[in-house]
Amino acid sequence: MGEDRLVLGVPRAAFRPSPIFLALVALFVGSGVFVWNDAGYLRLGVFVFVVSGWLVSLCLHEYAHAVVAFRFGDHEVAHRGYLTLNPLKYSHPLLSIVFPVVAVLLGGIGLPGGAVWVDRHRIPGRARHTLVSLSGPATNVVFALLLAVPFVIGVDLVEHNVFWLGVAALGFLQLTASVLNLLPVPGLDGGNMIEPWLTPQWRRMYDLFAPYGFLLLIALLWNPRLGGWFFDGIDALGGVLGLPTDLSYAGLRLLRFWQT
Template structure:
């Protein structure tokens, strides 16, 4: 890949800066004080900024693997610039997922990159293009949990980073499901029969929303999803108690 093909945008660095500001506020807060405003603001900015950065990395992961796999059109579309605006419709891809995150704690997949699958060199490359996104979330989640585990830090920062890490694992588990419209299905789609792919194309626009409706409406299904995510989170070293505390602080409007 040409070195000039990847040009991180100022917006990406701005989102990183917002995340860092949130982390600093959380680190300087006093969690022993009930409803500490600095803690709340810090965790909120850390999670919102960090989640948007991870959305950018998720979609950039798809694009950079596609570029290396033969689809050079992603460069012309701006997908290699790490600018979230190129991956997202303002309402459907950014605002709506943030609303879902706020009301239910489930990170709705937000972005999208349009890949010319015919330009990719093989079915295996096509599968890796789909897997690159959720694997980036898994990698970010692991890095965050490792940092919390091995780097001494104030408890305010630890709870914020732990919740952000849990969201990465939730996103990974959700996206890896073999549901049309999600990356897990995209990984196996190249190996399906033409009739199966045609059927998947018909249900792809609404299948993820149907899945979310089921997750909200069917309690056993929701419990199973969160338990699986919790298992993966703890398997990579996450502290679930810290993460749940971070979620409580983040959702300040609920209490």
């Protein structure tokens, strides 16, 4: 029994990374090596590198929600497959994977992707609920900081130039995802962080708007003025972190290999 079970009757298999996630990691690393060595059609290589890296980060974002919820008392997340890092387990494949990838390709925006369903009745304390919601965006923040490190320490951007453009593009996506996920929009991580602290009256209003939070976010970004302010803010934040947004935009243009 001890060899087959970990805690509270949860099989060890519920904690093993899925083959799909491992394949994404292998694709990310392999395409990175491909681009680093200037092999073959580089624009296609950058496309695979950035998109696979983004999908890996989506999985880790949702995994962070699940693992914190598990530690705080909701062990059902393991039975739902959330701790296997399988992207197909994180809500609807179209809304959770396809749509965010399309947003990356066409708009250069790291939209919130999948979602894990957490039974908050199993988690005591408002602070813990907030930490469950915060854990996902925190992974994006960590990724953004790590991807900015090479530029902060001053890597040679001439050698392996295309690779560094891909890194900058991926860092830019993590930066946009960090900001969007921390906005206090109902139904998204930022809103879910403050929801436990609302009064019953405000919580009823929050629950009313929560199903439409994602659409509200899209509408705000679609507005030219608001979208412009958002990207201006991202550029300024990137400058503070040392992430060169001019290289990020160049990398995002490069990964659209179907454009001339």
